[in-house]
Amino acid sequence: MGLAFALLGAASAALFAGIGSAIGTGRAGQAAAGVLTEDPSLFSKVLILQLLPGTQGIYGLLIAFIALSNIGVMGGTAPTSLGQGLAYFFACLPMAGVGLLSAMQQSNAAVACIGLVAKKPDQFGKAMILPAMVETYAILALLISILAINGVAALG
Secondary structure, eight states: OHHHHHHHHHHHHHHHHHHHHHHHHHHHHHHHHHHHHHOGGGHHHHHHHHHGGGHHHHHHHHHHHHHHHHHTOSSSOOOOOHHHHHHHHHHHHHHHHHHHHHHHHHHHHHHHHHHHHHHOGGGHHHHHHHHHHHHHHHHHHHHHHHHHHHHHHHHO
16 A cells, blocks of 8 residues: 555656646747747747746656655565655655646746747846746755655655
């Protein structure tokens, strides 16, 4: 039963952060496509803004790999007790939840900044900072999940 909870935690981190990134990059991509119909020369600028909400999916995948490695699923046996399984599950939750929500919110900021770049392309540097601020919380969740997973592994 512990292994099931540990796997559920790893899957949740990848799944929910990935869903957030898919929604986020999709929203920003729609805005970017609208801008490109008017000015195709802005492609590289709007592409960078579109990609920002995609990082949470990468972070979720990283947490899933770390968790799967620590529980022994990737390259060995996985004798995980119920307590350890629950601990791994809860250790993955920060990345799962924050990954989902921060990617969606980052896309809102990215969409607004894509609109800014459409009107004032010279403001791209400032426009990139705004959605990047949301990234801070995804990075904090990534760090907490990494520390928690490593803490569970250390308790063994």
